[in-house]
Amino acid sequence: MSAEPVRRVGVFCGAKAGHRPGFLDCARELGTALGGSGIGLVYGGSAGGLMGELADAVLRSGGHVIGVIPRHLTQHDPVKTDVDECHLVDTMHERKSTMYRLADSFIALPGGFGTLDELFEILTWRKIGLHRKPIVVLNVTGYFDTLLGMVDHATHEGFVSPDDRHLLSIVDTVAAAVAVVGQAGVTVGS
Template sequence: MATQSIVVYCASSLGVNPVYNEVAVELGQKMAARNIRLIYGGGGFGLMGNVADAVLQSGGEVTGVIPNFLADLEVAHNTLTEIHFVETMHERKYRMVQLAKGVIALPGGYGTLDELFEILAWRQLKLYEGPIAIINTNGYYDLILQQLDRMVADGFLKAENRQLLLVAESVDEVLEMIATFWDDTL
């Protein structure tokens, strides 16, 4: 039985650069090796499906949370350890973080950014207490990080809230950051 759990936000597609998928698979393998349960959106495609498959193939546990309308479109992963069906995207996001003690974002599109920024807002408001990190593979998040710095410089984001987002360059680094956060808060 997994001792900790992490939500992973990422794309339901693979993107064009294979390095993103390589990092997704590595993350899944290393989460399983560390006995960390994956909590994710429940899809069977793209980076999200490949993270889940890597955890499962490495002997780990995976919990998916998927709205019924997406499951009905046959995008639900069908070999997970556990799956929760919900009615709305809002319910999905809430349930995912209820089940997890940390969040990692890999590359993705609107959905990934929506989830990432919503959980950062929740953390800022103290509605969520876990660590929130990105793996900045291939500089994917560089421009967003510049925007966050601009928000601080222009007085729209407090510097201490900017620090709520942990930035890692590798899977090992992100997992160490999260483990350190857990160690410091237990």
């Protein structure tokens, strides 16, 4: 087991691999970069899909990995047990709360409803002042283009302020994502 890092990034991503090989490649690249930079990972605890590949890459790079998974999901998703810490929680709300508390920045990779829920909840919490942690969307092969178009539309229609629109850092490379979270000068848990 590796020593616990000073900085941790919460990564939201799919427990499935998706259809494009670039999604898995990006998860592996991000995991390698995080582990090599001494930035720990807090993630959804699954051994499958992007989640599992990301965690494996962090571990191979000597990084610290914390998985957080609700007990009921363990019936469907294989739990990654070779992580530094595995938190089994009772509800999805407890999972998100635990991940948010343990991380000092966030990155969204491709994923489904759970990923989108996590991304928009942590974004909403930032907008209403519950934290000041960086939030990065790693727009792998344009995966988030239509979602970001909807956010821009909401801004254009007056439902999202232009200042709030900039609470999301949109990047298209792992290096850019790691640069944003690597500069996070926030104490874990704040």
